[in-house]
Amino acid sequence: MAKAPRQAAWEFFGAELKRRREVAELTQEELGARVFVSGGYIGQFEQAIRKPQSDVAQRIDEILQTDGIFERMCRKLVNDSRYAEYFAAAAELEALAMHICEFEPSVVPGLLQTGEYATAVTLASNSLAPADFIEATVKARLDRAQIIEAAERPTYWGILHETVLRVPVGGPITMARQLDHVAALSRDRKALIQVLPYSAGAYAQMGKTLKLMEFDDAPPTAYTEAVYSGNLLDDPALVKRAQATYDLLRAAALSPEASLTLIESAAEDFRRCASTT
Numbered sequence: 684m685a686k687a688p689r690q691a692a693w694e695f696f697g698a699e700l701k702r703r704r705e706v707a708e709l710t711q712e713e714l715g716a717r718v719f720v721s722g723g724y725i726g727q728f729e730q731a732i733r734k735p736q737s738d739v740a741q742r743i744d745e746i747l748q749t750d751g752i753f754e755r756m757c758r759k760l761v762n763d764s765r766y767a768e769y770f771a772a773a774a775e776l777e778a779l780a781m782h783i784c785e786f787e788p789s790v791v792p793g794l795l796q797t798g799e800y801a802t803a804v805t806l807a808s809n810s811l812a813p814a815d816f817i818e819a820t821v822k823a824r825l826d827r828a829q830i831i832e833a834a835e836r837p838t839y840w841g842i843l844h845e846t847v848l849r850v851p852v853g854g855p856i857t858m859a860r861q862l863d864h865v866a867a868l869s870r871d872r873k874a875l876i877q878v879l880p881y882s883a884g885a886y887a888q889m890g891k892t893l894k895l896m897e898f899d900d901a902p903p904t905a906y907t908e909a910v911y912s913g914n915l916l917d918d919p920a921l922v923k924r925a926q927a928t929y930d931l932l933r934a935a936a937l938s939p940e941a942s943l944t945l946i947e948s949a950a951e952d953f954r955r956c957a958s959t960t
Contacts, residue, residue, distance in 0.1 A: 690731065692756075692760055693731040693734060693760060694731040696728075696731070696753070696756050696757070696760070697728055697729040697730055697731045698729070699752075699753075699756075700725075700728055700729050700743065700753065701729040703747045703749055704725070704729075704747065707746075707747050707748075709746075709747075710722065711723070711725040711726050711729070712725075714743070714746060714747075717742070717746045718739055718742040718743055718746060719739075719742070720735075720739060720917070721902075723901075723902070724917070727901055732779070732900070732901060733775075733776070733901060734757070734760070734772055734775050735753075735757060736757075736772055736915060737754055737757050737758055740753040740754040740756070740757035740758075741753075741754040766823060767911075767913075769908070769911065769912050769913035770908070770913050772915050773894065773896075773906040773913060773915055774827060776896050776898075776904055776906075776915075777794075777827065777830070777894075777896060778827075778830060779898060779901075780837045780896040780897060780898055781837050781838070781897055781898055781899050782837055782838045782839075782840075782895075782896070782897040783837050783838070783839050783840070783894065783895070783896055783897075784839075784840040784841075784842075784894070784895040784929055785840075785841055785842070785892070785893060785894040785895070786841075786842045786843075786844075786879075786888060786892065786893045786894075786929065786932050787841070787842075787843055787844070787847060787892055788844045788846060788847075788888075788889075788890050788891065788892065789844065789846055789847060789850070789890075790804060790847060790850075790852065791843070791847055791852075791861055791865065792841055792843075793824050793827060793828065794827060794828050794830065794831050794839065794841075795828065795831070795841065795864070795865050795868065795874065796824060796825070796828060796861070797857075797860055797861050797864050798821060798825055799853055799857040799860060799861070800852055800853055800857055800858075800860075800861040801821045801824045801825060802817065802821050802853070803852045803853030803854075803857060804852060804853075805817050805820050805821055805824075807852075831868065831873055831874060832873065836873065838875075839873070839874040839875065840874075840875045840877075841874060841875070841876050841877070842876075842877045842878075842879055842929075842932050842933065842936050843865075843876065843877070843878050843879070844878075844879045844886075845878055845879065845880050845881050845945070846881075847878075848862060848878065848945065848946060848949040849949065851953065851956075854957075855953040855954070855956040855957040856953070856954075856957045858949075858950075858953045859950045859951075859953040859954045859957065862946050862947070862949055862950035862953070863950050865946055866943060866946045866947050866950065869939065869942075869943050869946070870943065875939055876939060876942055876943070876946070877933065877936035877937055877938070877939055877942045878936060878937050878941075878942040878945050878946065879932060879935055879936045879937075880936075880937055880945070883935045883936070886931075886932060886935050887928045887931040887932055887935075888928050888932065891907060891908075891909070892907060892908045893905065893906075893907055893925060893928065893929060893932075894906040894907075895922075895925060895926060895929055902917070902919065902922070903922050903926070904916065904917055904922065905921065905922045905925035905926075907925075
């Protein structure tokens with residue numbers, strides 16, 4: 684199978700990084716220490732396993748005196764992505780992850796969304812955008828979601844606040860179908876889903892998303908998101924804190940069985956609402 688153009692471009696980035704590093708007579712560990720990442724990360728950049736964020740690429744340019752070439756390449760590749768710049772690196776890692784755990788306080792996670800729901804969410808944030816933009820954004824999200832259905836899919840653990848089940852995104856029919864989809868993924872054991880109920884009260888990571896990703900041959904990563912910004916965390920201490928936060932959310936959530944019952948009940952509520960309007 685031919686390589687995707689973007690992957691080939693990242694491989695060129697990695698090969699050029701290796702060449703420039705060796706010309707500078709630096710080991711991976713030495714370059715990593717100077718740009719504040721591990722030597723292992725430099726190796727993963729060179730093998731195109733991981734993609735550096737633009738600030739790391741900028742520091743690499745400074746150390747290797749490469750006149751901004753790596754930052755420009757990095758920004759070009761990110762800008763050519765189908766995803767928002769702040770999410771592009773996380774989307775790349777998501778496709779490589781062996782295990783994904785995420786918490787969503789207000790919307791169904793992108794990996795679990797149906798087309799109707801994704802369209803409603805996208806329109807809500809881009810009410811004046813042209814139709815082709817909406818279509819492309821939704822398609823990119825649905826393409827991402829295919830990893831949940833793949834034969835060699837990652838293990839997926841999602842925690843949804845009860846708010847996610849109650850807000851009628853796209854109307855009652857769209858919501859009923861969306862919740863049916865989440866319930867089906869849970870019943871088919873393609874995803875382990877828990878609901879954090881209103882009765883839990885205050886909870887860790889109040890109002891903030893959290894995604895944890897683990898890999899077969901790379902250290903774990905955490906990703907958090909705010910308004911038009913995202914934060915990809917590689918630092919082991921911060922990732923460990925994020926994992927502890929997720930453990931607190933798991934402890935406060937309903938069991939998977941009770942969560943499935945609540946999801947199915949919410950879907951029925953939306954169906955009844957639709958039938959009376």
